[in-house]
Amino acid sequence: MQWTRGRLDRRLRPSLRQRRHVLRDSHRKIDLESFQLGGAMVAVRRVPPPLVADSLLSPGIGSLFLAVSLTGHPPRQENTFYTSDGTCIGMSIESDLIDVTREDRIATITLNRPERKNALSRALVCDLIETVQFLEETATRVVIIRGAGGTFSAGGDLEQSPDEFVEEVSKSIDVIDAIHTSPVPYIAAIEGAAVGGGLELALACDLRVAGVEARVGLPETTVGIFPCAGGTRFLPRMIGTTRAKELVLTGRLISGDRAASWGLVNRAVDAADVMDTASDLAEAISSNSPTAVEATLRSTNEAFDTPVIEGTRWDEELAQTVAHHPDFEEGKQAFLENRSPVFEDR
Template sequence: MECSHGYVRVDYDDEIATIVIDGERRTNAIDLPLAVDFREAVRWVEQSDARAAVVRGAGGTYCAGGDLTQSPEQFIEAVDTSLDAIVQMYESGTPYIAAIERVAVGGGLEIAVACDLRVADADATLKLPEASLGIIPPAGAARLLVQHVGLSRARDLLLTGRSISGATAADWGLITRTTDDPESVVETAQSLARTIAEQPPAALSALNKAINAAFPQPISSAKWDLELAKPLIQSEEFTDRKRGFLDQ
């Protein structure tokens, strides 16, 4: 299934859906058209009979986050649109698996942490650099990261903006499985999806709902994070800092 703008597609085989992010930029950065396509892809999966879904990037790269060349207004709209998909993924009875090749940065990592499981190559780079740009992760990563790695490690990543490897992320519990061969990440994720798809779908759905209920603050409240981020995204500080970031 090809989405409206052609930046995301869904491959479907034997009850496994694979959402492929194929952006205009080599890093699969998320602009508004891509965000619209991603939301459309998730909705398609939710309406299908898929028993599991894999989220991957095209070209051997997962996703380097939001497109910083957008205007503040476009950036906010792209985040808001992406959040619709992220909330739907998190609350879904269908298990989602992120297949992280090379990089999962910013908004790309926010999509990954909303998935139920994550596979990455050991040398992949995971990073939430928003604080260094003068903003915050606006699509729910702050609350989801705490659930995955604990408060102290979440603060470490969020407040410093530093990167960690796939291997370190696995030690922290953020990554479910790692591979030493970057080219085997997608295959490993799809193998995991097939194993999960063999389980009774009603049990999988009930399990996901039970696990999500373990946390008192639902992911739908992540829209509040976007409200916190909006004035920061529209600030001169962000404009200046993202210019320096893009010049690196």
């Protein structure tokens, strides 16, 4: 069974590859191995608890995730995850703090600490890192992140000690880097509030949908700290330095409606429509070529870091890979035949 992380030519993404290797080394390494069991190939994915649901653990095995691929490909189902070759690798991913479901090629990650307004504890962030890494191995084309209980996330857990808080910030930066550099697009569905580290998590996503009355902001300066997990880096690029400094220096929260007018979120809708709107965006993206989507993400994410002409030359090199991918031929044929294209999974 072949497990790969990115599908574009690795030579075109050395810095991204290096960052991911650092992320793996600085966190809990995932080991993969496979063996024959009767007529089936069994892939063993070693992950530490509590990422794996207790129901998936076999006595005497410890923290092993057993994924069985039978001869042929089973029909795709809701809540089922697949590798790029169509192999089923699990029915769901669950922990006490993260819930993941899948419908067709769209996965939904739910932060599951509703009693703490989904505050970002170190344990939650560690589970989130593992989940992001896992989803990259599957045929998932888009991921939606939301919070349980009607709140996206209240940010860092202030009941932690200073050392624990800094450690949580370090892990938060790891997961923000993983989401921001992922070949899979992420959409934040902001219900209720996205504050502090919760907003920084949403800013790492590629798109954001918020309720018109949702509250968003970076109030860290009001409690003696500053937005140190990406807020001061992402915000100026999205809404300009002037508004970014106003939001950070005052620590004030703004409504989802105002956030949309500032360009901080893509859509502001009624609270009841947040998930439907995020799902509509996800479906539109998932119908496009995964290879073209990944190339687009890589190019736009580096737009501010590279001079225009230098970046355009890099895009030319990237186009060499994308233009020779079967998706491009399928897209051209579908256009000429006036039909919807059917693109390969990553």
